[in-house]
Amino acid sequence: MSEEVQHRMAHTHLIFWFLFSLGGVIAALLIPVHVLIQGILGPLHYVLVVDRHYDTWVQVLGNPLVKLYLLVLIAVPFYHFAHRLRYLLVDFGVHAAKSVPAQVVFYGGAVVMTFVTIWVLLTTVPIKLG
Amino acid sequence: MSTEAKAALREFRWHMPANWWTRNRHYFLYVVREFTALPLALWLLWLLVEIKRAGDGPTRYAPHESTAFVVFSVIVLLFALYHSYTFLSLTGVIIRLKVFDRPVPPRLITLAMFGAWAGASVVIGFVLIWFAR
Numbered sequence: 001m002s003e004e005v006q007h008r009m010a011h012t013h014l015i016f017w018f019l020f021s022l023g024g025v026i027a028a029l030l031i032p033v034h035v036l037i038q039g040i041l042g043p044l045h046y047v048l049v050v051d052r053h054y055d056t057w058v059q060v061l062g063n064p065l066v067k068l069y070l071l072v073l074i075a076v077p078f079y080h081f082a083h084r085l086r087y088l089l090v091d092f093g094v095h096a097a098k099s100v101p102a103q104v105v106f107y108g109g110a111v112v113m114t115f116v117t118i119w120v121l122l123t124t125v126p127i128k129l130g
Numbered sequence: 131m132s133t134e135a136k137a138a139l140r141e142f143r144w145h146m147p148a149n150w151w152t153r154n155r156h157y158f159l160y161v162v163r164e165f166t167a168l169p170l171a172l173w174l175l176w177l178l179v180e181i182k183r184a185g186d187g188p189t190r191y192a193p194h195e196s197t198a199f200v201v202f203s204v205i206v207l208l209f210a211l212y213h214s215y216t217f218l219s220l221t222g223v224i225i226r227l228k229v230f231d232r233p234v235p236p237r238l239i240t241l242a243m244f245g246a247w248a249g250a251s252v253v254i255g256f257v258l259i260w261f262a263r
Contacts, residue, residue, distance in 0.1 A: 024217050025217070025221075027210075027213060027214075027217070028213055028217040029214070029218075029250045029251075030254065031170055031174070031210045031213075032207060032210040032211055032251065033250070033251040033258075034254065034258075035206050035207045037254075037255055037259070038258065039173065039199070039200070039202075039204075039207070040200055040203045040207065042193070043193070043194060043195035043196075043199060043203075044200060045195075047259050047262075048259065048263065049259060050257075050259075051180060051258075052262060053193075054184070054187075054191040056261060057191070057193075058184050060261050070177075073174075073177075074174050074177060074178055077170065077171075077174065078171065080167065081167035081168070081170065084164045085167050085168060085171075088165060088167075091151075092148075093145060093148070116178070117178060120178055120182050123185070124181055124182055124185040125185065
């Protein structure tokens with residue numbers, strides 16, 4: 001293997017390790033409060049939550065900062081999930097999960113999720129400034 | 131080459147027993163930690179669908195509030211808390227910081243990350259509730 005190819009592989013590895021760590025941190029810091037409030041307290045009517053009413057939900061979703069936040073919240077953890085689930089399969093004896101096609105499916109799936117999230121955020125509610 | 135010699139050259143592949151992760155508490159907790167990814171991914175997919183549904187218009191939009199959804203969220207919350215606890219506990223081992231050429235104690239880094247978790251939860255919770263008014 002040439003030095004250039006090794007260098008490129010190490011670079012790709014570095015990027016995916018960074019995304020794995022970043023996804024783990026974002027999932028750890030941000031997801032529990034969303035699940036608690038939007039998934040439990042809101043549906044049980046203990047608190048009024050922004051996504052309970054169409055008007056408030058659409059108003060918030062039009063904010064560009066909220067769109068950026070939701071992109072980070074939803075898309076980035078999938079790079080972490082892809083890595084964990086692939087290695088979980090390896091640990092359960094699915095050796096095919098180590099293969100290059102499996103890597104393409106898992107990490108490619110995370111990339112696809114990023115594009116799907118961008119598409120949903122940009123096409124659902126128009127960006128409103130101010 | 132004799133049959134015995136051929137057999138000796140054959141590759142020996144050791145297979146882990148299927149229940150290896152139930153034999154030891156640490157293995158079990160390790161698998162639970164890795165598995166947290168699946169329920170969290172499913173919940174984020176739900177959130178993305180909820181965002182997409184906002185595009186359906188005011189007459190067709192109705193937020194989820196079925197018992198099944200709440201039960202699902204409670205289960206996801208348990209996995210989410212376990213992910214947060216295990217991941218943030220590791221930060222003291224992973225992150226190496228130096229301030230004025232002196233290393234920051236790992237316990238302090240872990241404590242700062244748990245503090246960031248609490249701070250982020252309060253801010254996000256406040257925003258989710260405040261903008262509902």
